[in-house]
Structures are given as C-alpha cells and as structure tokens.
Amino acid sequence: MSGARAGEALSADVAPGARPVVLLVDDDPDMLRLLSMRLGAAGYRVSTAASAEEALARVAMERPQLVLSDVQLPGKDGLALFDQIRAKHPSLPVILLTAHGTIPDAVEATARGVYTYLTKPFDGKALLETIAQALALSAPAGPPRRDADAWREEIISRSTRMAELLAEARLVAASDASVMIRGESGSGKELFARAIHRASPRAARPFVAVNCAAIPENLLESELFGHVKGAFTGAVNANRGLFQAANGGSLFLDEVGDMPLPLQVKLLRVLEERVVRPVGATQSIPVDVRIMSATHRDLDQAMAEGQFREDLYYRLNVVSLALPALAERREDIPLLATHFLARLAKKYGKPAKGFAPDAMKVLAAAAWPGNVRQLHNVVEQVSALSTTAIIPLALVQRALRIPGGEVMTYAEARQRFERDYLVGLLKMTDGQVADAARLADRNRTEFYRLLQKHGLVPGQFRAEPPVAGSPGAGSSVAGSSVAGSSVAGSSVADQRQP
Numbered sequence: 001m002s003g004a005r006a007g008e009a010l011s012a013d014v015a016p017g018a019r020p021v022v023l024l025v026d027d028d029p030d031m032l033r034l035l036s037m038r039l040g041a042a043g044y045r046v047s048t049a050a051s052a053e054e055a056l057a058r059v060a061m062e063r064p065q066l067v068l069s070d071v072q073l074p075g076k077d078g079l080a081l082f083d084q085i086r087a088k089h090p091s092l093p094v095i096l097l098t099a100h101g102t103i104p105d106a107v108e109a110t111a112r113g114v115y116t117y118l119t120k121p122f123d124g125k126a127l128l129e130t131i132a133q134a135l136a137l138s139a140p141a142g143p144p145r146r147d148a149d150a151w152r153e154e155i156i157s158r159s160t161r162m163a164e165l166l167a168e169a170r171l172v173a174a175s176d177a178s179v180m181i182r183g184e185s186g187s188g189k190e191l192f193a194r195a196i197h198r199a200s201p202r203a204a205r206p207f208v209a210v211n212c213a214a215i216p217e218n219l220l221e222s223e224l225f226g227h228v229k230g231a232f233t234g235a236v237n238a239n240r241g242l243f244q245a246a247n248g249g250s251l252f253l254d255e256v257g258d259m260p261l262p263l264q265v266k267l268l269r270v271l272e273e274r275v276v277r278p279v280g281a282t283q284s285i286p287v288d289v290r291i292m293s294a295t296h297r298d299l300d301q302a303m304a305e306g307q308f309r310e311d312l313y314y315r316l317n318v319v320s321l322a323l324p325a326l327a328e329r330r331e332d333i334p335l336l337a338t339h340f341l342a343r344l345a346k347k348y349g350k351p352a353k354g355f356a357p358d359a360m361k362v363l364a365a366a367a368w369p370g371n372v373r374q375l376h377n378v379v380e381q382v383s384a385l386s387t388t389a390i391i392p393l394a395l396v397q398r399a400l401r402i403p404g405g406e407v408m409t410y411a412e413a414r415q416r417f418e419r420d421y422l423v424g425l426l427k428m429t430d431g432q433v434a435d436a437a438r439l440a441d442r443n444r445t446e447f448y449r450l451l452q453k454h455g456l457v458p459g460q461f462r463a464e465p466p467v468a469g470s471p472g473a474g475s476s477v478a479g480s481s482v483a484g485s486s487v488a489g490s491s492v493a494d495q496r497q498p
C-alpha cells in the first residue's frame, strides 16, 4: 500500500463529517504539531494530549477511532496508557511511537494487543499507511452506506477499477441487456451478477443461478426449461424449470461455456422467442427473464473450435464486464481480509480483531490464484487457529504455505536436505545401514560418517519401539518418499509449520 492509497481510502470510504478522529499523545509540543499537520493534511481530524491522564479523558469525551501515543510520557507511560484504554475500549487501536533504539519487545506488546510500534524518526508515508490499516480494523463494519448503495454492499472494494465496473454495472442494471461477466475463478462473478439483479427493476423478483457445468447433460434441458409429468423415465412429477422459476427476475447461467452444443441451440431459441417449451410439452410458455452469464472458458477459442455457437455468444455478450483478478487490485486485500475476519470472528465468537502489520503485508503481497474465495479461505483458517486478538505473521504464512522465518542459506538447506534424506533411507530400510548405504550408493564407512554428522542412530529406526525421547524417533520428515527432490520438498512443508 502506498501513502497515496491511504489518502484515497479516506476520500473513497469516509463521508465528510465522518472523518476519523485520531488522538495524538506526546509531551513534546513540536512533535504534536508536526504529527497534527501530517494527519490533518491526510484528511483526519486530530485531537492532542500531553499526558496519559489527559489522553484518557479525551478518549472518554471525544471517542477517537485511533490513538497514536509516544511510549515515553511523564508519569504513566504509553504502555500503561494502552492497558487502561484496552480495559475500557478493547477495539480502539493504539499505535505506539518509540525513540530509536528503545523499542520494547514488540512481539510481546502486539500479543498484548498494541496494534504496532513505530520507531522515531518515522517515515511519514509508513505512518499514514499504518494508521489507515489500523482504522480499517477498528471499524470493520465501515461507514453506514446510503440506501442507494445497498445493491452493492456485499461487494467490498476500494479499487478504482472495481469502482468503474460497479458504475457500469449500475448502468446496465436498469436495462434488460444480457450481461456476460468474465473473470478468474473466485473473483466475484456471481456476486456481481447478484448485485446487478438487486440494482435492477427486477430486484423484487427471483434471482436464479444455475451452474451449467455441474448438471449432467441429459438433465440440463429439463432443469432449465422444465418437463411434464412422465416426459421421461423418472419424471414422476412435472417440473416448471429454472427459466419459469426466474420469471420476472434474472437467471444467472454460470459456466455457460460448458453447455453442450444441442442445448446451446435450444437456449438461443428461448432467448430469441422468449418462450420455453418444457420437455414433453406440446405448448410453449412465455417467460420474461433477464440473462446474465459467466464462464471460465475462453469463448473465442471455444467458438474457433466449434464448441460454442457464435450466434448464442452475441446474444449473451451484449454487455461484457471483466472482473480484475485480486492480484490486480491489491489495495482491496487489506479491506477484504479485515472484513472477512470481522465477519468470521463474530460468527464463531473468536477474539480476532485484526492482523499484525507484517501479517497484513504478506497477505497483500501474496499471489492469490484463487482470488477472493482463496483469501476468504485463508482468513477462515487463520481465524479458526488464532488464539489472540491480533493474527500473527506465522499463522498467515502457514495458511499461505510460505516457509516462515528468514531464507535458509545454501549450507543450511543442504544440511537439512541431507538429514531428511538420511532419515528417509533409514526409515525405509528399517535402520539397516548396509541397505541404506547401498541405496545411497555410498560405502558403509562413508555412510556411518554421514549419520554421525547428523546425530542419527540407526537403531532408532528399527521396528522395535524406539526409546522414548530419542532424537530420530519423533521426526516425521521425509517419511514417505526418498527419491529425488520430493524429499526436500515434503520436509520443508513439514517444518514450516510453526
């Protein structure tokens, strides 16, 4: 996130009059002035206090959305101030400022609930970013939306590209034009379709979604257009079908690219004539349905290969909306992550309130091939596993399967590989050194030396129950595979779990 974005977030999300109040606490008047100017320029309302006592009074009176306090204060210090704020206002984020070199145990402090530490002298940009992030946490519900925006309230976004798409969606919603929504898996296509329906004059009528890829080919026709009683074996009752179910409303054809060709012909006819004929029926029934569709397939290619009808394509694709992948709108990541976390915490009664700043950085930088759905899954996982109010970096790394800590040196990586490899061989050969050495294509003396180097005792890999607490016994690394690089791969996967 850049500082500019922090400002953008304000102008995009905070209505005038609802600008967040930041309480600055420092006994140095110059510092207070400087910070006030910075934050004022970024659009915040600022309140100041010169001591912890004054700060507590201001918190009670002014209800700030964030406190930014120096650690060194006359009398009660910043940490004591934090503890008192915490007791009464557990969701009010507190950022502490410390002089260079006097940084207290930041891990301990964030575990206690301090949002983060910034070291003086600090970078103005980083300060604004941190504040914007912390504020997103303190008000997870966001500003109250105007009713006019209710149609899109489930779509959480602050990116400009999405704002443009939403504006387009709002425009097309008014018409009956067919909309095709493209985008990677999990990028929010169905959510968008629902939003368009809600913004449309059809909002009071049904929105029906059907996944064309999930229904067996022989059932899809009756599923869509209905059937009469006895139309085919198993048709014990008549079924009016999804087109009629959506009458007056919208029908969302998901994965329309997977629709079999014969059915494409029938669908085209329905769209042109605005009538459906249930399977086995002799009469057609008029339907009034707005069609939206989505597909993960490249329809141009499908058309070129004769797998998708061009005439149907033009019917469905009157308006085309292309949702950007999450990685193309990274500014949405902190917003979405915080939103999901708040929702899950509420649902499961978890203490989770936000992400540690380094954890959020990792989220914001991840690849997200599964887009928003994947982000939601990751947040669900960390929220389920977290025991603290602030989600730590390690949990996020684990959920994203990123090896924790620093990058290993080559020597360390080689050491680890070697040890895992040896453990794997010993397990495989039941601790028989001669066999293990043969598999490794090493002579026994050499092999023993290697075992010694890694403190491995072959006896511990024999079938008899191992001695409790022995070093090799509990090691699960490289348990299943020995060949090639998969040993190193799987062992790294095991060891990255904190």
Ligand SMILES: Nc1ncnc2c1ncn2[C@@H]1O[C@H](COP(=O)(O)OP(=O)(O)OP(=O)(O)O)[C@@H](O)[C@H]1O
Pocket (backbone or CB within 6 Å): 154, 155, 156, 157, 183, 184, 185, 186, 187, 188, 189, 190, 191, 192, 296, 336, 372, 373, 376
């Ligand atoms: N901008 C967003 N704000 C909040 N939630 C979102 C957003 N985008 C997607 N989601 C959520 O992510 C999940 C996936 O979204 P959706 O089902 O709309 O994606 P999709 O593009 O249809 O995916 P697929 O191609 O796999 O069908 C849903 O739970 C949805 O609510």
Ligand SMILES: [Mg+2]
Pocket (backbone or CB within 6 Å): 189, 190, 254
């Ligand atoms: Mg979908």
